Amino acid sequence: MGKGITSREEDYSQWYNDLVIKADLAEYAAVRGCMVIKPYGYAIWERMQAVLDKKFKDTGHSNAYFPLFIPKSFFSKEASHVEGFATECAVVTHYRLKNDGHGNIIVDEDAKLEEELIVRPTSETIIWNTYRGWIESYRDLPILVNQWANVVRWEMRTRLFLRTTEFLWQEGHTAHATQEEAIEETEKMLHVYGDFVENYLGVPVIRGRKTENERFAGAIDTYCIEALMQDGKALQAGTSHFLGQNFAKAFDVKFTSREGKLEHVWATSWGVSTRLMGALVMAHSDDQGLVLPPMLAPIQVVVVPIFKTAEEKQAIDTFIDALSTELKSKNISVKYDDRDTQRPGFKFAEWELKGVPLRVAIGARDMQNGTVELARRDTQIKETVEQAGLGDRIERLLNEIQENIFKKALDYRDSHITEVNSYDEFKAVLETKAGFISCHWDGTVETEKLVKEETKATIRCIPLDAKEEAGICIFTGKPSTKRVLFAKAY
RNA sequence: CGGGGUGUAGCGUAGCCCGGUAUCGCGCCACAUUUGGGAUGUGGAGGUCGUAGGUUCGAAUCCUGCCACCCCGACCA
Numbered sequence: 001m002g003k004g005i006t007s008r009e010e011d012y013s014q015w016y017n018d019l020v021i022k023a024d025l026a027e028y029a030a031v032r033g034c035m036v037i038k039p040y041g042y043a044i045w046e047r048m049q050a051v052l053d054k055k056f057k058d059t060g061h062s063n064a065y066f067p068l069f070i071p072k073s074f075f076s077k078e079a080s081h082v083e084g085f086a087t088e089c090a091v092v093t094h095y096r097l098k099n100d101g102h103g104n105i106i107v108d109e110d111a112k113l114e115e116e117l118i119v120r121p122t123s124e125t126i127i128w129n130t131y132r133g134w135i136e137s138y139r140d141l142p143i144l145v146n147q148w149a150n151v152v153r154w155e156m157r158t159r160l161f162l163r164t165t166e167f168l169w170q171e172g173h174t175a176h177a178t179q180e181e182a183i184e185e186t187e188k189m190l191h192v193y194g195d196f197v198e199n200y201l202g203v204p205v206i207r208g209r210k211t212e213n214e215r216f217a218g219a220i221d222t223y224c225i226e227a228l229m230q231d232g233k234a235l236q237a238g239t240s241h242f243l244g245q246n247f248a249k250a251f252d253v254k255f256t257s258r259e260g261k262l263e264h265v266w267a268t269s270w271g272v273s274t275r276l277m278g279a280l281v282m283a284h285s286d287d288q289g290l291v292l293p294p295m296l297a298p299i300q301v302v303v304v305p306i307f308k309t310a311e312e313k314q315a316i317d318t319f320i321d322a323l324s325t326e327l328k329s330k331n332i333s334v335k336y337d338d339r340d341t342q343r344p345g346f347k348f349a350e351w352e353l354k355g356v357p358l359r360v361a362i363g364a365r366d367m368q369n370g371t372v373e374l375a376r377r378d379t380q381i382k383e384t385v386e387q388a389g390l391g392d393r394i395e396r397l398l399n400e401i402q403e404n405i406f407k408k409a410l411d412y413r414d415s416h417i418t419e420v421n422s423y424d425e426f427k428a429v430l431e432t433k434a435g436f437i438s439c440h441w442d443g444t445v446e447t448e449k450l451v452k453e454e455t456k457a458t459i460r461c462i463p464l465d466a467k468e469e470a471g472i473c474i475f476t477g478k479p480s481t482k483r484v485l486f487a488k489a490y
Numbered sequence: 491c492g493g494g495g496u497g498u499a500g501c502g503u504a505g506c507c508c509g510g511u512a513u514c515g516c517g518c519c520a521c522a523u524u525u526g527g528g529a530u531g532u533g534g535a536g537g538u539c540g541u542a543g544g545u546u547c548g549a550a551u552c553c554u555g556c557c558a559c560c561c562c563g564a565c566c567a
Binding site: 013028030032084087088122151153155156157162163167169216235236237238239271272273275304306307308340342343344345346347348349350361363364365366373490 | 491524525526527528529558559561563564565566567
């Protein structure tokens with residue numbers, strides 16, 4: 001274990017990388033751009049999975065699983081979809097290796113596949129090809145299916161959690177009889193994501209819609225939640241797409257309606273990924289390490305005993321046993337770190353690095369006084385408190401920490417939404433302050449692209465709650481009816 | 491995929507120009523003293539110098555190919 005991590009001021013990317021590795025969340029694998037998610041990091045992902053999975057089921061969805069490999073021909077069926085993913089696909093061309101006679105293992109050219117298989121970058125095509133066989137009548141609809149899976153996108157540049165070649169996610173794929181119902185589903189799932197990220201990750205998000213330029217390949221409309229990281233860059237934390245009848249038409253999925261007419265099915269898809277882990281790290285952490293919201297922390301309370309003799313240790317053990325039992329009955333996860341191989345100071349630093357929300361330190365002095373020392377990770381404040389009523393106090397504190405972490409991120413986010421009314425102002429804010437910039441835009445792809453070329457900033461979203469307001473586009477001076485949010489993004 | 495850079499112990503590095511079998515710190519192991527904020531001392535272990543080839547009596551060092559990673563750009567969740 002190293003000592004501390006790079007300061008955020010020095011180099012944000014380096015700081016982030018150090019943090020992910022030193023906090024024991026993940027590391028790069030021996031495969032280009034892929035990562036190993038280590039047990040501690042995976043435990044957090046599992047917590048996210050558990051909460052999301054329940055939310056999906058509560059909204060009527062079921063889990064299913066579809067193949068990793070997708071025949072190449074499926075891809076070309078939806079024109080804009082292929083175009084969006086063509087440049088980042090891993091392709092399987094052979095199915096066998098052989099020994100070349102000189103001790104080298106080579107690809108057996110005789111085992112060339114007739115049709116190449118694409119390792120899924122997303123599953124719309126294979127799922128809609130399957131749905132064709134599942135749907136005949138309006139009575140078969142809606143289909144509300146979610147899949148937990150890994151996908152591969154061969155990006156040029158990778159970043160732990162934010163953009164790895166292979167990543168874990170869930171993808172929901174639903175089929176509906178009407179456009180209204182599909183749009184309703186798209187919006188419903190966006191709000192499931194928004195609530196989840198705010199209430200569990202403690203990261204405030206802006207719910208909005210993507211512009212045509214930033215839309216998912218194959219979607220009619222893309223809804224998104226956008227978060228702000230501590231370096232002032234935006235991060236797309238989740239998306240929910242209204243796919244219209246695009247995939248139904250591409251895969252010939254029709255149903256007979258109540259009125260006896262043959263119609264194409266309406267579709268949605270929505271997903272969040274291990275990228276959320278990156279959001280969690282970049283939204284809350286400090287130079288001492290990770291700061292985990294209690295709702296997702298694998299260890300919510302760590303107890304560090306401080307003792308010299310076996311008798312002292314014995315007394316502490318007895319006390320902590322009772323405390324652990326009480327906390328567990330409150331569904332609070334406790335780790336009693338009574339390793340005798342590390343000293344207390346080391347343990348303090350280590351658990352801080354790993355983001356444990358609350359630490360209890362207890363020594364012979366405390367046992368005499370009937371106290372313990374409580375240290376909050378979020379504020380770094382330590383206080384000595386009575387042992388009596390400790391369980392209830394911890395429970396209250398965890399809730400308070402969860403709220404405080406969210407509030408701190410919210411304050412930061414809100415103070416980094418800047419309204420501007422001219423292009424000069426726009427560029428100045430990007431340079432000096434970053435964050436979201438709220439301004440008028442003429443609604444054209446051309447303008448968005450020109451702004452991106454000049455400033456690297458893109459339209460993160462058109463907020464759902466944007467109010468109608470007459471204005472002029474900061475770039476072209478053409479009329480506009482509402483403000484959009486620009487930012488540099490990950 | 492374009493431009494730049496770097497590969498030496500688990501991590502961070504010196505050595506490379508000027509060729510002679512690898513330096514230092516952290517970490518690791520043992521023992522002792524320690525234990526309320528990342529302990530100290532003594533001793534010890536750990537290396538295909540990214541990889542393949544070439545030059546040479548001899549290569550971490552010189553030459554060539556390849557690979558990986560990092561940064562910037564383009565691409566993107």
